[in-house]
Amino acid sequence: MDTSNFLDVTAIKEDFPIFNRRIRADQKLIYLDSGATSQKPNSVLDTERNFYQNHNAAAHRGAHQLAEEATEHYEAARAVVANFINAELDEVVFTKNATEAINLLAYSFSNAKPGSNFQIKAGDRIVVSEMEHHANLIPWQQLANQTGAELVWFPVTPAGRLDLSNITNLINARTKIVAITHQSNVLGTINPIAEMVKATKAVGALFILDACQSVPHFAVDVKELEVDFLAFSGHKTLGPTGVGVLWGRAELLNKMEPFLTGGSMIENVTMQSATFAKAPQRFEAGVPNMAQAIGMAAGLNYLSKIGLPKIHTHELALTKYALEQMNGIAGLNIIGPNNVEDRGGVISFTLDGIHPHDVGQALDQYGIAVRTGHHCAWPLMRALNVVATTRASFYLYNDISDVDALVAGILKAQLFFNPPKKSA
Amino acid sequence: MNLESLYQEVILDHYKNPLNKALHQNPTVQVHHVNTSCGDEVTLNIHLKDDLVTDISWDGVGCSISIASTSVMSDLLIGKHAEEAIEILNSFVEIMQSKGAKPGDEEILGDGVAFSGVSRFPARIKCALLGWMAFKDALSQGLTR
Numbered sequence: 001m002d003t004s005n006f007l008d009v010t011a012i013k014e015d016f017p018i019f020n021r022r023i024r025a026d027q028k029l030i031y032l033d034s035g036a037t038s039q040k041p042n043s044v045l046d047t048e049r050n051f052y053q054n055h056n057a058a059a060h061r062g063a064h065q066l067a068e069e070a071t072e073h074y075e076a077a078r079a080v081v082a083n084f085i086n087a088e089l090d091e092v093v094f095t096k097n098a099t100e101a102i103n104l105l106a107y108s109f110s111n112a113k114p115g116s117n118f119q120i121k122a123g124d125r126i127v128v129s130e131m132e133h134h135a136n137l138i139p140w141q142q143l144a145n146q147t148g149a150e151l152v153w154f155p156v157t158p159a160g161r162l163d164l165s166n167i168t169n170l171i172n173a174r175t176k177i178v179a180i181t182h183q184s185n186v187l188g189t190i191n192p193i194a195e196m197v198k199a200t201k202a203v204g205a206l207f208i209l210d211a212c213q214s215v216p217h218f219a220v221d222v223k224e225l226e227v228d229f230l231a232f233s234g235h236k237t238l239g240p241t242g243v244g245v246l247w248g249r250a251e252l253l254n255k256m257e258p259f260l261t262g263g264s265m266i267e268n269v270t271m272q273s274a275t276f277a278k279a280p281q282r283f284e285a286g287v288p289n290m291a292q293a294i295g296m297a298a299g300l301n302y303l304s305k306i307g308l309p310k311i312h313t314h315e316l317a318l319t320k321y322a323l324e325q326m327n328g329i330a331g332l333n334i335i336g337p338n339n340v341e342d343r344g345g346v347i348s349f350t351l352d353g354i355h356p357h358d359v360g361q362a363l364d365q366y367g368i369a370v371r372t373g374h375h376c377a378w379p380l381m382r383a384l385n386v387v388a389t390t391r392a393s394f395y396l397y398n399d400i401s402d403v404d405a406l407v408a409g410i411l412k413a414q415l416f417f418n419p420p421k422k423s424a
Numbered sequence: 425m426n427l428e429s430l431y432q433e434v435i436l437d438h439y440k441n442p443l444n445k446a447l448h449q450n451p452t453v454q455v456h457h458v459n460t461s462c463g464d465e466v467t468l469n470i471h472l473k474d475d476l477v478t479d480i481s482w483d484g485v486g487c488s489i490s491i492a493s494t495s496v497m498s499d500l501l502i503g504k505h506a507e508e509a510i511e512i513l514n515s516f517v518e519i520m521q522s523k524g525a526k527p528g529d530e531e532i533l534g535d536g537v538a539f540s541g542v543s544r545f546p547a548r549i550k551c552a553l554l555g556w557m558a559f560k561d562a563l564s565q566g567l568t569r
Contacts, residue, residue, distance in 0.1 A: 357462055357487035357551065358431075365427050373462040381463060387485045388463050416427055417436070417488070 005317035007310060009399040015041040015302070016397055027367030030405045035185055035213065035346050035393030036371050037235045040299070044238055047298035051291045058287045060264055074290045077297035078280070081245055084300045085230070086221040091253065093246040093280040094293045098212045099135040101231035101246035102179070104259040104283060105208060106139035109177070110146055111257035118256055122148030125174040127205075129154040129162055129191070130383050131184045134376040136210040136231075140179055149176070156383050160187040160336035164195060171199040178207050182214035186375045186391065187336030188319070188346035190214070197226050206252070212236055216303070216395075217344050218312035222247055234292060238299030243292035246283065253279035260285040303396075311396045315345030318394045322347055322403045329410060331418075335389050345394035348375075351410065354417045356390040362413035363390075368405055430545065431488065434538035438492035443499045445491075448481040453566040457558040459550050464490050468558040472566045475506040480559065487551050489542055494555025496535045501559060506567060512536075513556055520549050 013019045016039045023029045031039060051073060057066035059074040082092045095101040112118035120126070126140050130153050144151040152170055154162045162180075171178060178200045183190045193209065200207040208229040214220050215232040222230055229252070234243035248256075258265055258276055262285040267275040276282050303311065320340045326332055331352035337343045351359055360372035371391040374381045381388060392406055447454075451469030458465050466484035470477060480498040484491070497516075501509045516536050519528040524544035528537040542552045 355487035357464075357489070357548070361430070361545070361548065362427055378463060387465075416431070 005313050006399065007306065007314045007396055009397060012306070012397050015043070017042060017045070019397070023367040023369075024365055030366075030368040030402050032392040032394065032398065032402060032406060033369045033371050034216075034236070034395035034398075035391060037241070038216065038238050038299075038395055039397065040240070041238055041302050043302055044240065044295045044298045048240060048291045048295040051294050056291075059290050060281075061287075070290055073294050074288060077293040080297035080300050084304065085215065085247060086223050087247050088250060090278065090280055091222075091247055091250050093248070093253070093283045094288055095231075095244045095246050095283075096242060096289065097235070097244035098210070098231045098233040099244070101244050102136055102208070102210065103139050104246055105229055105231075105248075106143045107259045108256045110143055111259075113257070116255070116257075120144075120147040120149045120176055123174060124149040124176045125172065126151050127153065127170050127175055127178040127180075129180050130156045131160075131162065131187065131189065131191075131377065131380045132179070132181055133185050133210065133212070134378070135212075136179055136181055136208075137379070140177070150174075154180075156380060158384070159338075160184070160189050160384075161342075162189070162191050164192065167196070167199050171196070171203055171205065173203055175200070175203050175205045178205055179210065180208075181210040181212075182220070183217070183344045183346075184336070184377075184380075185213050185346065186348050186377050186380055186389065188343045188348075189337055190342040190344055192342070193225060193227070201226070213344060213346070217308075217315060219308040228252060234296035234299065237296065238302055239296030240292045243289050243296045245296075248279070250279060253282065256282075258282055258285070262286050264288070306396060312344075314396060315394050316340050316343075318398060318400070318403060319343065319345045319347065321400060322392070322394075322406070325403060325407045326410070329407065329414075331414065332410065335384060335386060346391060347393075348389040348391045350386055350389055351414060352418075354413060356388040358417060359390045359410070359413055362416060363406070363409045366405065366409045366412065368409050370406075430541045432538040432541065434535050435488060435492040438495040438535065439488035442491050442495035444481050444502070445483060445495065446481060447483050448479055451479075451481075452569070453562040455558050455562045455565070457554060457561065459486070459490065459554050461547075461550065462487070464551065464554060466490070466494055466555050466558050468494075468555065468562055470559065470562045470566060472506075472563075475567065477501055477504050477506070477509055477563070482555065482558070484555075486554065487548075489539070489548050489551040490554045493536075493539060493552045494558075496539075497555045497559060500534055500536060506563060509563065510560075513560060516556055517553070519543060520552055 018039050055069040057070040059071040078092050082089045109118045206228045209227045211230045211232040216237040229248040235241040265285040333350045335348040356372040373388050452472040454469050456467045464486035468482040471479035519526045520543050527540050530537045
């Protein structure tokens, strides 16, 4: 095998202390669930600790040295995020997570003043896809319900790709919002964003990209993508939980109604009224999640140091190897694209006669962590006619030996649940 | 704990050949329960004559634990009076909440004791309880009619 596409995983693993622990009766941890959340390198853990230990104070408030330092660190984290996705500094809003970032948009639109460009009315159209994570589906369902707008979607083909054949019908003059995932958290499919953005722009609608599964794994450039908004979470990019990012064009953010209101997000306040700060402060009410944002920046710096193109190449090489191995297992069905074209390092599969929950339980007994269930994409499960899947997802700390362990685990699970019939 | 002690033979047998898994017509109550974490579903029909559970039938999709547990439940509770059925249900719930500490009384639970190992796996307790909770719901609806 050509190993030139692989990262030095042995060296990388040394930076992630969780790989020192043992799992289920003293076995090595084989972590194949980074699609749910990534593990954290020492630099992230140290950065968070260092903030609390040496610089902790409320950012953007107070005249003392610690408050100054906290503000500096927090704003430096914003700059790291902006740089990571090639955005302008004042276009990066820290949220609690990606789910909150998307809800921020939906709630802000639902608060839009009559006549505003953001107002969604009966007869307007919101376009999503059948492969959305619930986080990029339910906020739009709710907005459609509240406003009387129509929710329509791109269907998914049996091969796990978006069916764009009806694109000019779906994205039409009535369309106000198109909200699509960059990469499916279930199938690994990377969607043809450029074509959808072009159609969205042609009708003057807003394009919102759910980048939770893309930003951690390959280079994402908001200027190149020409989207209007983008959301991703910190904890999938080696960072802490409790922090996510909403990126939006400044000219849009500054015209939008606030989502959460309170301290920090105001310009001027009287007993009866308030005016609001410009973005990003406009959308960051209250003392912010400073330690998390700073920790997230440390995670992004770690990824940048290795290099996103290298990480993507590594994950694709692992995925190619895994697909080859898994296609050799009788009774195993790949759910999603069965090749590495326009795809990331996520593989969903089912095994004939064994429920995904039981597969996951068996793999766990061998120290292998995978995700099982509907992956917060219940409509996609229905469209593909499966109840649930088992999902293995790769990251920069996984290697060929992890794939081999997965394959061996699957074979053992098959033997356990479907033993060969004994001849009489 | 190894795979064999979690998935005892009894569980795998019920999974492969579940009892009462085909809905009978004209139930006193029909309920539909879902395990929201994994998408497993059960539809359960009960037939009551006063407080006597004359029939339980069900259909659904699920993992081996949830299918087998629903099978065992239906087998145990058909022909029981409401009070007795709830007592059996409560002893099953008790072993499920015991984190592996309670083996369960075979006199009361029959094949249900095979699930004692499941209680060591917090993520699977809901699977084992899916059919039982559907029954509890159906019974309480049936008794208040």
